[in-house]
Amino acid sequence: MLLAVAGVGLILAGGTAILTDLTSPSSPGFIAIALxxxxxxxxxxxxxxxxxxxxxxWGIIAAIGMTLICAFTNNWTPLASGAIAATITTAAFYTLSILTKAGMGLGDIKLSAVMGLVIGPLGAQTLLAALAGAFxxxxxxxxxxxxxxxxxxxxxxxPFLLSATIITGLLTSI
Structure with a gap:
């Protein structure tokens, strides 16, 4: 079963790599999460x-890939936007975990941080749309x-956060 799921990841990653603008600072994160x-x-x-x-x-691949693309283009704004978005999503999810008894777990909080890093450079509206879609x-x-x-x-x-991230990556590259 897990082997079949990993195969789906390979197919998704390949499709994402083909469809994604590889010069976008978010592309390494989208390809990694598709995998x-x-x-x-x-x-x-x-x-x-x-x-x-x-x-x-996923976080390491996204951060290193984003840093390399920002260094190559000498444009550090996407990295700063991603870091700010990661901080905001982490704080929001941590707050939700405190306010709900059996709601968000620590895994969801960590996942939201990387999601914010990857989608953040695409703008606040895109990140909010992805989060709204997941919820x-x-x-x-x-x-x-x-x-x-x-x-x-x-x-x-x-799975909802992961799907929203993958779909956002695919939709923003079309």
Missing amino acids: LGPTMAAVDVREHRLPDLLTLI ICGAICAAIMRLRQPASAELAFG
Whole structure:
């Protein structure tokens, strides 16, 4: 099963690499999450935890790739925008984790930081649209789960964040 999910990641990463503007500072992060995202989502659904190692790898690839592209173009604004967005999303998700009993976990908070770093250079509206998409899809799935099983278990939120990031990467490159 995990091998099939990894295969989906390879296909998504290849498609993202072909479709993405490789000169965009966000492109390394989008390609990396297209590769790692399906595995991360599968683990989160199965175990209700996001693998820290994969989140860290995604963050490192995104940060190094963004830094190299900013250095090559001598334009550091995208890196600063990404860092600011990462800080804001981390603070927002941390606040949500405090305000909700069984809401956001630490994995979601860490994931939101890298998501902010990657999408932040594309603008606040793009980041807000991606986050809104993740929350709306998560709410719809949670409502459907509640209708089917009123006392249903928790819903993993990582897959919604990961999907929103991948879709944002693909839509902004078209």
